[in-house]
Amino acid sequence: MQNFIFNERIEPKKRAVNERIKDFREIYEIYNPNEASVQADRCVQCGDPYCHNSCPLHNFIPHWLKTVAEKDLELAFKISNESSPFPEIMGRVCPQDRLCEGACTLNEGYGAITIGAIETFISEEGFKKGLRPEFCSKKTGKKVAIIGSGPAGLSCATYLLREGIEPHVYERADRAGGLLTYGIPNFKLDKKVIQRRIDWLMEAGMKLNLGIEVGKNIEFEELLENFDAIFIGIGATKPRRAGIPGENAKGAFMAMDFLTNVQRKVFGDSYDKDKEVKDKRVIVIGGGDTAMDCVRTSIREGAAKAICAYRRDAASMPGSRKEVKNAQEEGAEFIYNVAPTQILTDDEGRVRGVEFVKTISTTTKDGSRKLEIVKNSEFTLDADVVIFALGFENTPLEFLAKHGIETNEWGAIKIDSNYETTKPGVFAGGDCYRGAHLVVTAAYDGREAAKAIRRKLLG
Numbered sequence: 001m002q003n004f005i006f007n008e009r010i011e012p013k014k015r016a017v018n019e020r021i022k023d024f025r026e027i028y029e030i031y032n033p034n035e036a037s038v039q040a041d042r043c044v045q046c047g048d049p050y051c052h053n054s055c056p057l058h059n060f061i062p063h064w065l066k067t068v069a070e071k072d073l074e075l076a077f078k079i080s081n082e083s084s085p086f087p088e089i090m091g092r093v094c095p096q097d098r099l100c101e102g103a104c105t106l107n108e109g110y111g112a113i114t115i116g117a118i119e120t121f122i123s124e125e126g127f128k129k130g131l132r133p134e135f136c137s138k139k140t141g142k143k144v145a146i147i148g149s150g151p152a153g154l155s156c157a158t159y160l161l162r163e164g165i166e167p168h169v170y171e172r173a174d175r176a177g178g179l180l181t182y183g184i185p186n187f188k189l190d191k192k193v194i195q196r197r198i199d200w201l202m203e204a205g206m207k208l209n210l211g212i213e214v215g216k217n218i219e220f221e222e223l224l225e226n227f228d229a230i231f232i233g234i235g236a237t238k239p240r241r242a243g244i245p246g247e248n249a250k251g252a253f254m255a256m257d258f259l260t261n262v263q264r265k266v267f268g269d270s271y272d273k274d275k276e277v278k279d280k281r282v283i284v285i286g287g288g289d290t291a292m293d294c295v296r297t298s299i300r301e302g303a304a305k306a307i308c309a310y311r312r313d314a315a316s317m318p319g320s321r322k323e324v325k326n327a328q329e330e331g332a333e334f335i336y337n338v339a340p341t342q343i344l345t346d347d348e349g350r351v352r353g354v355e356f357v358k359t360i361s362t363t364t365k366d367g368s369r370k371l372e373i374v375k376n377s378e379f380t381l382d383a384d385v386v387i388f389a390l391g392f393e394n395t396p397l398e399f400l401a402k403h404g405i406e407t408n409e410w411g412a413i414k415i416d417s418n419y420e421t422t423k424p425g426v427f428a429g430g431d432c433y434r435g436a437h438l439v440v441t442a443a444y445d446g447r448e449a450a451k452a453i454r455r456k457l458l459g
Contacts (some may be wrong), residue, residue, distance in 0.1 A: 002042075002043070002044050002045070003038075003041045003042055004043075004106050004110045006045065007038050007039070007041065007042055008079075008110075009039070009042070009110070009111030009112065009113070009114060010035070010038075010039065010113060010114070011108075011114055011117065012028045012029050012030065012031055012035075012114070012117045013029040014027050014028055015027050015028075015029070015217060017329050017330055017331075020187065020330070021299050021300055021330050021331070022300070023032075023187075023300070024185060024187050024266050024300060025186065025187065025190070026092075026186070026187055026188070026189070026190050027187050027188075027431060028092075028117070028327065029119055029202035030117075030121055030124050030125075031117055031118065031120075031121040033071065033073075033125060034123075034343075036068055036117075036121040036122075036125070037069055037070075037071055037100045039113065039117070039118060040065040040066070040068035040069040040113070040118050041069035042106065042110075042113055043061045043065040043066065043069070043113050044105055044106065045062050046062065046105055049061065049062045049402060050103035050104065051100040051101070051103055051104055051113070051115060053102075053103070054099050054100050054102065054103035055099055055100045055440070056099070056440045056441045056443075056444045057083050057084050057090070057440060057443060057444050057447070058078075058083060058436070059080070059083045059084055059087075059100075059119075060079050060082065060083060061100060061115055063079050063459075064076040064079040064080050064118075064119075064122060065113065065115075065118065067079065068118055068121070068122060070229070073122070073125060073126060073129060073131075074126075074129075074131065076122045076126075077123070077126035078124055080122045080123065081123075081131040081133050081134075081393050082443045083447075084443065085154065085155040085158040085159065085443050085446065085447060086154070086155075086158070086197050086443070087119050087120075087123050088119075088120055088123035088124060088127075088197070088344070089130055089151075089180065089189065089193060089194065089439075090116075090119065090192060090439070090440055090443065091116045091117065091118075091121075091122075091123065091195065091370045092120055092121030092188060092193070093180075093184055093188060093189055093276050093287065093439050094116055094118070094191050094438070094439070094440050095319075095320035095323075095438070096115055096116040096320075097112075097247075097270040097320055097321045097322060098320060099440070100115045100116075100291070100432075101113065101115050101116065116308055118242040126185065127196075132161065132200065133158075133197075133200055134162075135161045135162055135204040135205070136161065136162055136163060136164040137164075138164050139164050139166065139167055139205070140163070140164040140457075140458060141409035142164075142165045142166065142228045142229075142456070142457045142458070143165070143166045143167075143168060143226070143227050143228055144156075144160055144165055144167050144168070144227055144228060144229045144230065144231060144444050144453055144457075145167075145168050145170065145223040145226075145227040145229075145230045146167050146168065146169045146170065146230075146231045146233060147170050147214050147223075147230065147231070147232045147233065147234055147374075148169075148170075148171065148178060148232065148233035148234040148235060148430075148432075149169050149170075149171040149173075149176040149177060149178055149198075149208070150177065150178025150179050150180065150233060150234075150235050150442065151178065151179065151180060151233075151430065151439045151442040151443045151446065152231075152233030152235070152429045152432075152442040152443070152445050152446040152449075153169055153171075153178070153231070153233035153430075153445040153446065154169075154176075154177070154180075154197070154198070154201065154431025154446065155442070155444075155445070155446025155447050155450070156231045156429070156446035156447070156450045156453075157201055157206050157446075157450075158201065158446070158448050159446070159450030159451065159454075160449070160453065160454070161201065161204045161205055161206060161324050161437065163450070163454045163458070165450075165453070165455075165457065165458075166205050166206075166207065167205075167206050167207070168206075168207040168209065168227065169206060169207065169208050169209065170209045170212045170213075170214055170218065170223075171208070171209065171210050171211075171212065172211065172212065172213035172214075172216075172217075173210065173211070174210055174211050174269075175210065175267075176194075176198050176208055176210065177191070177194045177195075177198070178235060178401050179235060179439065181194055181195050181257055181262070181263070182256070182259065182260040182263050182264075182291075183259055184291070184293065184298050184439075185259065185262070185263070185293050185296065186263075186266060187296065187300070188293070191263075191267075195198065195427045200409065213459065214399065215398060215399040217227050218255040219319075219399075220399040220402075220403060224403075224425075228425075228426065228457050229426070229427065229456065229457060230426045230427065231426075231427045231428065231429070231446075231449055231450075232351075232405075232413060232421070232426065232427070232429075232432060233428070233429055233430045233432065233442070233446060234395075234397070234430075234432045235430060235431040235432055235442075236392045236393055236394045236395070236412075236432060236434075236435055236436045237256065237392060237395055238392060238393040238394065238395040238432035239254040239255065239256060239388065239390070239391075239392055239393075240388075240390040240391045240392060240393055241254075241390070242285065242340060242388055242389065242390060244340055244341060244342050244343065245342040245343065246342050246343030246344065246351075247386075247388070248347055249343050249345045249349055249350060249351050249386075250274075250345075250348070250349050250350040250351065251280075251350050251351035251385045251386065252343055252351055252385075252386045252388070253275055253385070253386070253387050253388070253389075254388055255284075255286070255290045255291070255293075255294050255387055255388060255389035255390075256290075256392070257275070258275055258294060258387050259290075259293060259294065259297060261275045262275075262297050262301060265275050268448075274447055275386050276301065277298050277301050277302070277303045277384075278301055278302035278451075279302060279303070279304050280303055280304055280384035280385050281303070281304050281305045281382055281383045281384045281385070282295070282298040282303045282305065282306045282307065282383065282384070282385045282386075282387065283309055283354050283381060283383045283385070283386050283387070284298070284306070284307065284308045284386075284387045284389055285309055285340055285354075285386065285387070285388050285389060285390065286308070286388065286389030286390050286391075287308070287311075287312070287317040287318060287319060287389070288312065288317070288319045288389065289319040289320055289323050290389040291308055291310075291319065291327070291389035292308070292319050292320075292324060292327045292332075293389075294387045295307070295308045295327050296323075296326065296330055296332065298314035298325050298385075298387075299330050299331055300446065303385075305330050305333065306331065306333065306335050307332070307333045307334070307335060307381070307383075308327065308332055308333070308335070309335050309338050309340065309354070309356065309381075310334070310335070310337075311337070311338065311359055311371060312336065312337065312359070312360075312369075312371065313336050313337055313361055314334070314336050316361060316369070335381075337358055337359045337360065337361065338356040338357070338358055338359060339357055339359050339371075339373070340354050340355065340356055341355045341356065341357055341378070342354075342355045343355075343386055344380065350384075351383055351384060351385060351386050352382065352383070352384075353380050353381055353382045353383050354380065354381050354383050354386055355378060355379075355380050356378070356379055356380070356381065357372065357373050357377050357378050357379075358373075358374040358377035359371050359372065359373055360372045360374060364412070391436050392431070392435075392436040393410065393411065393435070393436070394407070394410060394411035394412050394413075394431075394432060394435065395411070396411050400413065402424075403423050404422055405421045405422055405423045405426060405428075406422040410435060412432065412433050412434065412435055413428040413432050413433045414433070415427070415428050415429070415433050418452040418455075418456075419448060419449035419452045420443065420452065420456075425451060425456070427449045427453055428449070429442070429445025429446055429448070429449045430442035430446065453459050
């Protein structure tokens with residue numbers, strides 16, 4: 001180990017820009033065994049591994065880096081799958097530059113270990129060799145209803161199956177995966193990767209009920225009567241609005257509506273043709289990973305121009321740096337320190353442009369950030385489509401209050417230290433309790449909630 005002195009950080013190869021913008025296939029290639037071993041061998045095996053501590057799942061990163069360097073794939077596979085419900089997904093979608101890789105000791109002067117790429121390699125190479133995730137063969141007879149099949153729900157199902165508890169997942173959409181399926185584009189996460197993991201969960205005993213919305217197609221009371229416990233993992237799906245004139249104009253969309261519609265088109269399912277952006281001028285409002293997904297998707301859909309407008313400076317953008325870089329490579333334009341004041345429309349109520357004001361981001365004495373508007377700085381950009389990627393809020397659900405499941409002032413479900421809500425036997429995790437957050441934190445919540453459910457049901 002510690003060969004960082006002799007081997008530099010080399011990221012996985014990316015498909016050529018002029019090729020990848022023509023389709024929705026993943027842009028990164030997967031390391032071959034030798035590439036992965038060389039990159040893993042750069043790890044210094046810190047006594048206090050910052051990567052492990054910075055990972056919300058607390059993955060045993062130095063351990064599986066060491067086994068990859070030694071080319072012990074089977075052990076690396078076991079270690080990787082121990083703490084993570086689906087490492088082949090996390091390796092692709094985690095913002096490693098803000099988490100594990102961002103905390104790597106080698107960042108100063110040498111370049112962090114390519115943790116995410118090696119994590120993906122371990123799983124994909126393991127699958128090629130016939131390795132599979134393991135589940136408990138002995139059943140306890142206990143059943144748990146899981147509401148939502150996103151990362152929190154699937155993670156909870158995974159760890160329940162490892163304990164011999166049968167999860168029954170209820171998903172209102174016609175495909176499982178939640179955000180993983182409809183909110184993250186194929187060029188970052190191929191949907192076959194998600195379906196493969198779901199198929200293995202079903203083979204292990206997970207029951208999947210699609211097109212079933214709790215409170216509409218099935219009552220919450222029925223779940224209370226028929227299951228030993230319930231886990232709520234419904235996410236935070238209500239889009240934040242800008243609150244400016246014209247935001248409901250024809251051609252103004254919420255990010256998730258736009259991304260879901262395109263994904264339905266990619267699947268070959270029915271979709272809304274009024275949301276197509278081919279040959280149109282697109283402005284995306286926002287600076288996070290969802291905004292990057294929207295501009296990159298617009299480019300692949302043939303937009304004449306795709307602009308990302310963010311209210312602060314480039315250094316303050318909350319999204320992953322690699323996603324910003326990929327968007328820039330693919331032709332997205334960026335304008336910083338601007339805030340929209342209104343959506344301009346034509347006589348038919350269609351988007352024709354966006355009026356902005358310029359901003360200045362300053363730091364106050366207490367360290368907080370303050371955004372100031374520059375006087376008389378109004379300007380207009382022409383646009384045919386505006387996509388708002390301003391984050392998400394919790395959606396209030398009638399059955400929560402009806403059954404004494406308390407929420408906070410933002411509509412997030414309240415839980416105790418064991419992920420149990422104010423209704424005994426009902427647990428929750430992910431964005432529905434945190435507010436909009438990361439896939440990896442949702443996966444962590446699902447894992448820890450499953451452990452708490454096991455303790456409650458089995459002692």
